[in-house]
Amino acid sequence: MKFLLKVVAVGAMLLTTFGASAAEFKPAVVFDMGGKFDKSFNQSVFAGVEKFRKETGIKYREFEVTNETQREQALRKMAQRGHSPIIGVGFAQAPAIKDIATEYPDLKFAIIDSVVDLPNVQSYIFKEQEGSYLVGVLAAMASKTGKVGYIGGMDIPMIRAFGCGYEQGARMANPNIEVIHNMTGSTPSAWNDPGRGSELSKGQFDRGVDVIYAAAGGTGVGVYQAAKDSGKLAIGVDSNQNHLHPGTMLTSMLKRVDVAAYNTFKSAMDGTWKAGIYNLGLKEDGVGWALDEHNRALITPAMEAKVEQIRADIIAGKIAVHDYRTDNKCPK
Amino acid sequence: MNDTVKPLPRWIDVGLIPIINVSIALLVSGLVILAVGENPIEATKVMITGAFGYDEGVGYTLYYATNFVFTGLAVAIAFHAGLFNIGGEGQAYIGGLGVGLAMLLLDASMPAVLLVPIAILSAALFGGLYAAVPAYLQAYRGSHIVITTIMFNFIASAIMVYLMVNVLINPGQQSPESREFSDAAQLPFMHEIFGWFGVTIAHSPLNLSIVWALICCVLVWVFIWRTKWGYEIRTVGFNETAASYAGIKPARVIMLSMCISGGLAGFVGLNEILGVQHRLLLNFTAGYGFTGIAVSLMGRNHPFGIVLASVLFGALYQGGAELAFEIPTITREMVVAIQGFVILFSGALAYMITPWMTWLYNRLSRSAVTPVEAEG
Numbered sequence: 001m002k003f004l005l006k007v008v009a010v011g012a013m014l015l016t017t018f019g020a021s022a023a024e025f026k027p028a029v030v031f032d033m034g035g036k037f038d039k040s041f042n043q044s045v046f047a048g049v050e051k052f053r054k055e056t057g058i059k060y061r062e063f064e065v066t067n068e069t070q071r072e073q074a075l076r077k078m079a080q081r082g083h084s085p086i087i088g089v090g091f092a093q094a095p096a097i098k099d100i101a102t103e104y105p106d107l108k109f110a111i112i113d114s115v116v117d118l119p120n121v122q123s124y125i126f127k128e129q130e131g132s133y134l135v136g137v138l139a140a141m142a143s144k145t146g147k148v149g150y151i152g153g154m155d156i157p158m159i160r161a162f163g164c165g166y167e168q169g170a171r172m173a174n175p176n177i178e179v180i181h182n183m184t185g186s187t188p189s190a191w192n193d194p195g196r197g198s199e200l201s202k203g204q205f206d207r208g209v210d211v212i213y214a215a216a217g218g219t220g221v222g223v224y225q226a227a228k229d230s231g232k233l234a235i236g237v238d239s240n241q242n243h244l245h246p247g248t249m250l251t252s253m254l255k256r257v258d259v260a261a262y263n264t265f266k267s268a269m270d271g272t273w274k275a276g277i278y279n280l281g282l283k284e285d286g287v288g289w290a291l292d293e294h295n296r297a298l299i300t301p302a303m304e305a306k307v308e309q310i311r312a313d314i315i316a317g318k319i320a321v322h323d324y325r326t327d328n329k330c331p332k
Numbered sequence: 333m334n335d336t337v338k339p340l341p342r343w344i345d346v347g348l349i350p351i352i353n354v355s356i357a358l359l360v361s362g363l364v365i366l367a368v369g370e371n372p373i374e375a376t377k378v379m380i381t382g383a384f385g386y387d388e389g390v391g392y393t394l395y396y397a398t399n400f401v402f403t404g405l406a407v408a409i410a411f412h413a414g415l416f417n418i419g420g421e422g423q424a425y426i427g428g429l430g431v432g433l434a435m436l437l438l439d440a441s442m443p444a445v446l447l448v449p450i451a452i453l454s455a456a457l458f459g460g461l462y463a464a465v466p467a468y469l470q471a472y473r474g475s476h477i478v479i480t481t482i483m484f485n486f487i488a489s490a491i492m493v494y495l496m497v498n499v500l501i502n503p504g505q506q507s508p509e510s511r512e513f514s515d516a517a518q519l520p521f522m523h524e525i526f527g528w529f530g531v532t533i534a535h536s537p538l539n540l541s542i543v544w545a546l547i548c549c550v551l552v553w554v555f556i557w558r559t560k561w562g563y564e565i566r567t568v569g570f571n572e573t574a575a576s577y578a579g580i581k582p583a584r585v586i587m588l589s590m591c592i593s594g595g596l597a598g599f600v601g602l603n604e605i606l607g608v609q610h611r612l613l614l615n616f617t618a619g620y621g622f623t624g625i626a627v628s629l630m631g632r633n634h635p636f637g638i639v640l641a642s643v644l645f646g647a648l649y650q651g652g653a654e655l656a657f658e659i660p661t662i663t664r665e666m667v668v669a670i671q672g673f674v675i676l677f678s679g680a681l682a683y684m685i686t687p688w689m690t691w692l693y694n695r696l697s698r699s700a701v702t703p704v705e706a707e708g
Binding site: 064069091 | 392395486489490492493494497501503504505506507508535537604608609613614615616618619653656657660663664667668
């Protein structure tokens with residue numbers, strides 16, 4: 001009898017959740033070329049939507065694109081089936097989101113890393129330069145040689161903005177610092193080339209660099225490994241990667257795309273969803289630096305005090321971090 | 333007379349054997365799908381209906397096929413001269429750059445009637461010239477074309493990244509893309525063309541380039557089998573020493589065939605830039621240049637075979653996307669694996685079953701003939 005009750009209860013629960021989600025709530029996400037397991041940007045979104053699924057039990061539909069034209073195809077398919085909200089991951093999906101959101105004005109959309117100015121689209125952009133500025137300060141303070149390195153993935157404006165913020169921060173902490181920049185490659189494989197990441201790191205170490213900040217997706221794994229092997233320091237990106245190599249990872253620059261993705265789903269479910277442009281910086285906790293038990297030993301109280309001071313100054317507007325993307329220039 | 337082995341008739345060689353090869357590939361893919369706990373018959377159904385079952389699917393299939401026809405023809409022409417052009421990817425990239433530059437320069441001042449021929453010419457010119465460098469190095473300096481064309485793919489992507497990020501980017505945006513072309517500098521989509529005649533079909537990236545692709549097939553056939561240059565190319569491909577003995581200059585043939593090959597690959601830029609994206613951007617080639625090698629091999633370097641192989645690969649791409657969409661447990665990596673099996677069995681192992689088929693064919697035809705001969 002107890003068993004039967006249980007079955008009925010579970011069945012009823014399933015029915016209500018299924019009924020509600022079938023009629024009301026069918027979220028979807030379209031990952032970009034890197035794929036949801038890129039150990040970085042897309043994976044962070046994946047973590048956000050997975051968190052939502054685990055909490056609410058509501059399934060979402062997903063797709064990983066493999067070429068330029070599939071973005072629009074996947075988004076249109078999601079829209080045709082009435083999915084809403086639909087998250088487009090990455091700035092490359094902006095033109096497709098714009099088209100599809102215009103075609104389907106009753107559905108909700110979200111774009112991460114770009115702006116689509118429509119009444120049914122949430123645009124999430126991040127002030128990566130501010131977070132990078134902070135880790136730049138930390139890098140300069142941790143460096144004994146006065147040389148710090150930066151390794152980007154593909155040479156695109158956003159990745160230059162990371163590097164530019166980093167350099168500004170490093171220079172602020174130590175005006176005589178030398179910052180060496182490298183990009184991994186010119187094809188999308190640059191986002192997932194740990195071998196090349198490791199080579200570039202060793203090259204930078206040979207030139208005297210002792211802290212490297214990598215903003216290169218899966219390529220970063222090679223950078224961190226090389227830093228560990230050579231006894232140098234590395235800085236992670238996007239999600240908190242401190243746990244990968246405790247003692248080697250100085251810190252991580254956090255870019256909370258997972259929070260953005262989670263909030264999109266959650267707010268749409270609660271009915272609090274609002275279209276608009278969300279420009280997330282230090283103030284909004286959209287970016288930040290990671291301090292946990294894995295890097296506690298590497299961050300001295302002086303470093304922590306200084307970086308927190310600078311963080312407060314940026315939020316208060318006393319320090320202006322230049323965004324490379326506004327004029328395609330980085331101040332020297 | 334009974335002991336002589338009869339060669340396979342043409343319908344078996346170019347018709348039956350490819351079908352058997354694809355079937356074997358699908359069978360092996362089925363095992364993989366079974367291994368991840370999905371129903372292979374269901375998956376095959378999703379793939380086929382996704383590729384051919386409705387107008388949007390057909391549109392995507394043919395749109396991919398358009399790219400493969402261009403790159404397949406490119407590989408085939410070089411192959412007839414005994415050259416292995418692996419640089420289709422880079423030539424397509426640079427061909428697209430040519431289209432983009434011409435349109436960015438001229439789209440405000442000219443009507444579509446002029447812009448489209450200019451786009452075709454600049455795609456061919458840029459792609460062809462880009463292939464001319466490795467061709468020159470092969471013809472006059474002896475650097476192996478396989479190595480140089482591969483390296484030129486990387487140079488092409490580096491050039492594109494530099495130009496898109498530093499020079500051609502539309503200022504004030506994240507994405508390394510140029511501004512959008514004016515309406516005159518856009519090939520009409522097929523759903524638009526059908527719309528003019530009052531027929532409504534679903535949106536797809538299929539555009540007028542497919543007509544140009546078919547024209548190219550005819551032109552390539554005429555060129556290879558009906559002109560003096562085509563004859564020279566085939567002669568050099570068969571036997572370079574004999575060709576030079578007959579007074580053909582192999583160096584010139586290498587230059588000619590590679591330039592045409594590069595030009596054909598460049599037309600991918602026509603389809604992608606002028607037809608679909610209407611702006612210059614990165615990575616629009618998406619590996620079509622490499623798939624062209626498999627398409628050409630499978631199509632036996634003949635335009636007709638290339639069209640068929642292109643449609644097959646188009647169907648694999650589109651059906652594969654559909655598969656990843658409909659059945660979430662089949663990831664895009666699995667789709668790549670399935671495509672890989674088809675390439676493996678119908679490209680790399682294309683001749684694997686030929687000896688068995690020859691044996692079987694001889695066996696069957698002999699048993700049909702033997703009784704009559706025994707009486708005589």
